[in-house]
Amino acid sequence: MLALRVKTVSEPLLSVKGLRKFFEVKKGFLGGKAYLKAVDGVDLTVAKGEAVSIVGESGCGKTTLGKTILRLYSPTEGSIKFDGRDVTRLKPKELKWYRRETGLVQQDPFGALPPFMTVRRILEEPLIVHGVKSGRTERVRRVLEKVRLTPVEDFAGKYPHMLSGGQQQRLVIARSIILEPKMIIADEPVSMLDASVRVEILQLLEELRKQYGLSVIYITHDLSTTRYFSSRVYIMYAGHVVEHAETKEILSKQMHPYTKALISVIPDPDPLNRFVTRSIPSGEPPNLLNPPKGCRFNPRCPSLINGVCNVKEPPLIEVSKGHHVKCWLYD
């Protein structure tokens, strides 16, 4: 009967439009104000059960974007729609619902775990905060099994410092999913871990996504892991999304000069690498207090079109289905 089922175009779980987050900075002593434009007009969608990566260098605004989506920061402008509801301006009381539906996995697992609480207590905390009264022990047991911190009895009474780095990160993940959210944001969840443990954690996230239909936003600076872990990638530079497409497409047919540079410098293990000098765009990412006019990558861009790129900001252009580039070269 499958053929008879009409495929409806469903709304994405998360839909972000024109999101901006500016931070006010005092300038000089007379109290002049300036704005640090950490996230400056970002559109993004995540479907149910989809894993999406946000990739960029430090200071590009990827963490701020993640935190603003979770409403840990309140947005300056734009809208965030989650599961059919507008969450952009939710009041603190209504936010509690959103908190239950979303989770955060931080970068440094040890720093994210209270050192004086046992594993059981750490996992009960969100249940207590959200007023879950019955079956707490059972839920703690179930979530520990999900992240494979087993046998549960051995782990429940331990303190974070008694766990290895990988186990700590499993615990952070367990805490983020204990309320059974629909989406989690993992902000550099593996950058502090060893290669082998990295794979272990990413495979766990993948498993959770597949088994429970969890949506995952994976924030990272490491493009090579996105290949194994996400279906789509957003590349950020200086507060903008400069390119987004399916992961395979980005890795094989990247178009934005910044994405090209980023991909060309990442080595795969190869003995010939040592004879190669890589070409790197000169300069540094711009100061977000006063970003350059036009395209933000223009001062470093090897394909600069003078009089265009440094004058007018390029729009996000759809070059092929699902592949968007913010660059005048493709206009």
Add this chain to the structure above:
Amino acid sequence: MEGKQLSVEGLTMYYKTMRGEVKAVDNVSLPLLKGETVAVIGESGCGKSSLAKAIIRLLPRNVSVYRGTVLLNGLNLMELSEEEFARKVRWVKITYVPQAALNSLNPVIKVGDQMIEPLVLRLGIAKREAIEKAAEALTTVGISKDFLNRYPFELSGGMKQRVIIAMSLTLRPNLMILDEPTSSLDVLTQASIMNLLKAVKRDLKVSMMFITHDVSLSSELADKVAVMYAGQIVEFSSADRFYLEPKHPYSQKLMQSVPTLRRDKELAYIPGSPPSLLNPPKGCRFYERCSLKFEKCEVEPPTIPVDKVSSVKCWLYG
């Protein structure tokens, strides 16, 4: 020995702690030819940094065992007194750039003053000469010598790391030991530092020991690769061989856990965790996690040569 810059033989360093003796570096041997780079790779806690510290003799206070031979151009450094070592070797013949060294620059002391300090105070070089050397070193790493008068807080992370590399080059050492030189830097900055190190290696013919946990990155510099596991070197190989066909089961698993950007491959992790260095297992230290183990592995394997260069500490090759 023709062309041999450094030869480490049976180097051992244990620390004493409340819970027992930590066998951080256990009977490590390593050759390094002139102008060559060896990458020392392994997971955190495998003893990579301890090996570096044992070579440059920056020992922790609680060190309990420190023995072996470290030959630099044929001279046994282990026989030198502390005073001689400090005067003739450390920062003169061998320089060491510890992890996150860029953060140890004092932000409010001029770059130049920090660069000449060890030269003037420790080695008694005249100030003018020291400044000349510092300026020259800065130019080598692609920074204008005007930066001698700048403060570190004015520099970006990449620039600071360049200054640190310049500092370690001022006296034209024979060997540079770099411990995770790019670990806190961004992707593009990391690539530019690797470009710089490649140029230094090519033009100045400095031998390097490049310590990293990042297998892909290690291939950017390595002529030889040493894989460390639980305080021991389990495989030593030429880069040409290692990245294509690692021999030791640990190296193979490690390679399998490295995500590649350009090729598809089945990623796999190594189950379990490395043994405690307080009480490492009697036989092969990888025994617990190895899928290819057999009876013999309960006895510690010797280092078995595979060809002229490569050797593996594994019974599969014995």
